C-alpha cells in the first residue's frame with residue numbers, strides 16, 4: 890500500500906498556475922507558497938491566494 894499526500898497530488902495543479910498573472914491586481918504574478926499550512930498559489934504582489942489545496 891502506498892500513500893500519496895494531498896500536497897504531492899496537488900503539485901501539478903498548482904504548478905500550472907505559477908507565473909500566471911494575478912486576477913486581482915495589475916502587477917502581481919502567482920507563486921508557490923503555503924497558505925495557513927496548506928499548499929497554495931498566492932499572488933506575490935497582493936497576497937491573494939489563487940488556488941489552495943486542503
Ligand SMILES: [Zn+2]
Pocket residue numbers: 911912913914915917918932933934935936937
Ligand atoms: Zn495580485
